[in-house]
Amino acid sequence: MRTARVAYAGALHGATPHPQGLQLDDGRVLAEDAVVWLPPFEVGTIIALGLNYADHLAELARELTVSARDEPLAFFKAPNSLVGHRGVTRRPAGVQFMHYECELAVVIGRTARRVKRADALQHVAGYTVCNDYAVRDYLENWYRPNLRVKSRDGATALGPWFVPAAEVSDPQALTLRTLVNGRVTQQGRTANMVNDVAALIEYLSGFMTLQSGDVILTGTPEGVVDVRVGDEVVTEIDGIGRLVNTIVGDEPYGR
């Protein structure tokens, strides 16, 4: 069963899908826009991958002198960056290039330490959609991608639903796309991952213990474009979910 975590009427609730929107664990049926959506599970460590799609890599290979044979490029994001479905993400005034990244988020369900590829998917609890924003203007070549680009407040949208692994027969056979104000700007297939989900779990668990609630953001395909204040950004993965986010400016923050 798909689950969400939402805030409603002064309390936090678990929720499940309902034809009219969602149903709280206490039975109340609500419209999608009547609740505040939180990331759909208790998020542990956020592990993100860069350059993990063959097409995106080809786009960047000349600039970065990288190839698919390199070690996976993994980095952490901090909890300040989390935001749920229908949340907002701030675009700082004066930046030239801020882009979304539609990504399959893999949620660990069982401790994984030195797990082999063949056993890796047994450690997956489920999946959700991530929009892993980046502000390219702030990119520096020190521990790249640096935190000011990726681990910003509200720059990691997750949701709407946590989808149990049992409902996803093959995580490498999913179609992803991003729509900005209703127009498709990014499309890809998880089949094009350089390191697939099982390989990523094998690699990461080789040097760090993955724990229940840890989430692996598996990288994005080609087709990232600049997003502006007021844009509605929908990142969706067929069979997983449709995650909505809106870009806001500095003004509400008093900047």
Next chain:
Amino acid sequence: MLVSRPVHPPEHPVQLPAFDAWPHRLSGTVIAALLNHRPQLAALGDAVHAAPYKAPPRAPVLAVRPRHMLAGEGDAIEVPGAVEIGAALGIVIGRTACRVAAADAMSHVAGYLVVGELGLPLASHYRPALRQKARDGFCPLGARVIPAHQVADADALALRVLVDGQPLQASTTGDRLRGIAQLIADVSDFITLQPGDVLTLGASHGAPLAAAGQAVTIEIDGVGTLSFTLVEEAA
């Protein structure tokens, strides 16, 4: 010597220190400043202008230290070979810090603790290099948080690293590109720091090496000590 089990979450939950100041406990979020000690960057010389860096850092250079990296006083930390023992001052946030000015930043500090920053030696600072830097237990935390009002000048504390009792490094918490107040100000421009979060001031240049079988102690005057042992990684 007390032998403790190697640090592997979650069977070995790390006891995060509680302390007698708001918010009384750590949140578990630890963010480390890197390359913040002036001599560290100076040692790179002209390389900071060459590929792959192309320019010196502008924003604070940071790394997240997630829960699997945390260890505590007396723990045995598994290492696959020699590791660098970075010694850093941990700044514990007491009051939510979002876009704070440097002039106000110290009022957001609850206290200080000793933080170890272990890593496999790696010449490059280009990539996050998690395999070398983000292994289980590689961010040990001291058992005590000293309330800020008990530390006169946290930007000028003597710091030492001892390996098997031998002092291998003597440095201070000073001579940073960003001192405590400026670091909080610059980080809080894009990361809201919550009560109980730890931000490190960055290890001192010239971190000594240690290997399995050795006992390490990090001392920061006025803040405390942190001791742990290194053990061979099980095959």
